[in-house]
Amino acid sequence: MISLTSPVETRAHRWPAGPKLGGLCLASTALFMVGDIAVHAAALVAVLALYAAPGPVFLRAGLRSLRVVLPFVAVLLAWHAAAGDMRLGLLITLRMVTLVALANLVTMTTGLEDLVELVRRLTAPLRRLGLPTGMLEIAIPLVIRFTPVLVARAETLAEAWRARSRRRPGWRLILPLTLQALDDADHVGEALRARGGPLGPHGQE
């Protein structure tokens, strides 16, 4: 889900990450303050227009990554329909879709390195206080790496299972999955160490 990467290079890729994330935070917070459906609908249309701007390939990739929220939208709408408060249901789902779309948009158009660089700058004051914030710069991309890897791991395991069984794996893969994930962490730990890991870039110091 978060290996949200754009299939095409957009103009937004060249914008600095700071303002993009800042804008995202502002927009998220603003949307939470506003309770007017019309505003939310307009915001969603605006975000979709942003998706359409770089062309159909980008739009399709963007919509694909939005699919994860659809079940959530359905449940929420059904819930509120049953509770007889459709207005609130619409409001919540509109807001949710817009927020996720906006967050995805920023992620799709921001390189990992730019994001990490941003955190690096934001945590600079802490570093001066002696906190080991260098680790964050490693840890953040790692989480972003591990999440799709965990999903891929589950798929690989399911394929290995299917190659030798016609039953569905279900819960029986939980322990192997956990073990493999822990092994993965060990390997990544070693790979990090081999190439500098938490030392952090030191040329600039």
Next chain:
Amino acid sequence: MERNIAQIALFAAMIAALGLVPQITLGFGVPITAQTLGVMLAGAVLGARRGAAAAALFLLLVALGLPLLAGGRGGLGAFVAPTAGFALGFPVAAFATGLFVEHVRLRSAGLAAGLGAVFGGIAVLYVFGATGLAIVAQKSLLEAFTLVAVFIPGDLLKAAITGMLVQALARVRPQTLAWHHQAAGPGERRL
């Protein structure tokens, strides 16, 4: 050191990945989520400090705008929602779970982990969650507690899963549980 970072990142990712498990959102806006299972596991496997670090790292990424909370939510908005108390309580819950397994010595690692999860992932977490709900939804603390009590059966199930998984880990890979000092059995003989 590198291994610690990798494991912390791994469990943060696990909390995120568990957010992909479909959840049910209750009327007052709090979802039943598998993510608390990730929080319990982080504390029970990694221990207090690293477990809390994993949950905190997860929150940092959410704050950065990544849609990692259950239902694909993210951004600073998540920290003003009715669920914000729970979310902010994740690191504390993981810490408490870890503290429990590290200090309450039981023969069975699985039992320790299960009880630790009940303590950290339920008792401690609900204090945060109910307080958050009380503030955001303008309810009394007591009302808030009765509201969130509906999650208890589900969370007990998650604590049980934590216990079983840790029990199995202690059997096949005891060295991953730093807090579980037990000499490797004969099965751990290396080739």
Next chain:
Amino acid sequence: MHRCETAQCAIRLDDLGYEVAGRPVLDGVTLHSSARRIGVVGRNGSGKSTLARLLAGLIAPTRGQLRIGGRDVFRDRRAALETVGILFQNPEHQIIFPRVAEEIAFGPRQQGLDKVQTAARVESVLRSFDKLHWKDAPISALSQGQKHLVCMMAVLAMRPRLLILDEPYAGLDIPTRRQLARYLHRIETRLLHISHEPSDLESCDELFWLDRGRIVAQGAPAGLLPDFTAEMIRLGELDDIADLAG
């Protein structure tokens, strides 16, 4: 070329295509063979592993038809399990369980053997590779070549009629490789052997050369392998890796 006694295990691919995200990985592959040892050779990224996964019924073709012994191995999983066994290229993609014996036991058990029969099967496989002492070993403590061997034992324990081996020799040392080669030569099982290394495929009965998702040549190793090797060497001489200046 050997003919299969029954048509049971012959491979038929007709105009097979496999796309990922609109990009063809395999394209118009037509392959009919009932040879006993079939080889597939090709460069890195030519689509060999994808072909292996299609043949094992693990993924569905996006175009065309695939039949093993007349069966649709993607849909009919029960038949597929009796028919094809696959050795994955990366052992870590195949291993499910933490210990050697569990890993080997899994397949036969799923095929319907009871516990006692399975245990006997596991013992016999381990003994035949002289690795009985690995039984309770944690797989994560094995070297890469050793993991590869465990995967091989796990597939052989299922006694499939068609055995798909994706680069089986890449990780194994010479003695193990030679023993295994003789063993594979002796058993009844039909083989589909995938490799980027022509010398591995000399003893095949029929060879297919895969290039950028298409079959560009097929025939007996004596005819095809020299051409393949010559072309590979020619490509290898072509443009040199430039200096890493800058």
Next chain:
Amino acid sequence: MHRCETAQCAIRLDDLGYEVAGRPVLDGVTLHSSARRIGVVGRNGSGKSTLARLLAGLIAPTRGQLRIGGRDVFRDRRAALETVGILFQNPEHQIIFPRVAEEIAFGPRQQGLDKVQTAARVESVLRSFDKLHWKDAPISALSQGQKHLVCMMAVLAMRPRLLILDEPYAGLDIPTRRQLARYLHRIETRLLHISHEPSDLESCDELFWLDRGRIVAQGAPAGLLPDFTAEMIRLGELDDIADLAG
């Protein structure tokens, strides 16, 4: 045997031991070499990859001493980064990032290059392997051999003085292997090449034969490899894999 101009990058292992859970994986390894291309050959499970990880300072020996160019690469990580680079045997154990360019950029960036320099370095490595179009490719969509090549580029981009290659050729096809071999021959970097395949190591200057965690022979390839190959073939003939009856 080539002598190193400076003592900077010579390898010194003295009575090195590495144990896991009380069982020795490496035992009393003493190895001094300042040859430019050092080879390590041995069977599966003989301890080659463990030796590689020790040499790269990734794990600490449980006994004895290890110095690369006079430095303790386990303790002094900063020095180690300039000194040794390692290509892991399994590419999936090495890959940290989701995209090719990020993966290659990580090492140089940690070495202190700024963004612009790093980008130039990444481009130059990709271009020299004629793989500029891989830049933004997601690594998960690459074939195993292609992943291996990405790992190789990621290590080369760091320009270490000693390059440890753990079975670098196992996954690569002939053209890539030949180009790489010529490239490795040309660069200044000192090489330690690990393989179970004697033919890979013919062009080394000094060879070490590892067996069950000990060095059992050392010398020039011309003397050592024929012995090794003969022994491997002998072992391969020895006991055959028994039939999987039962």
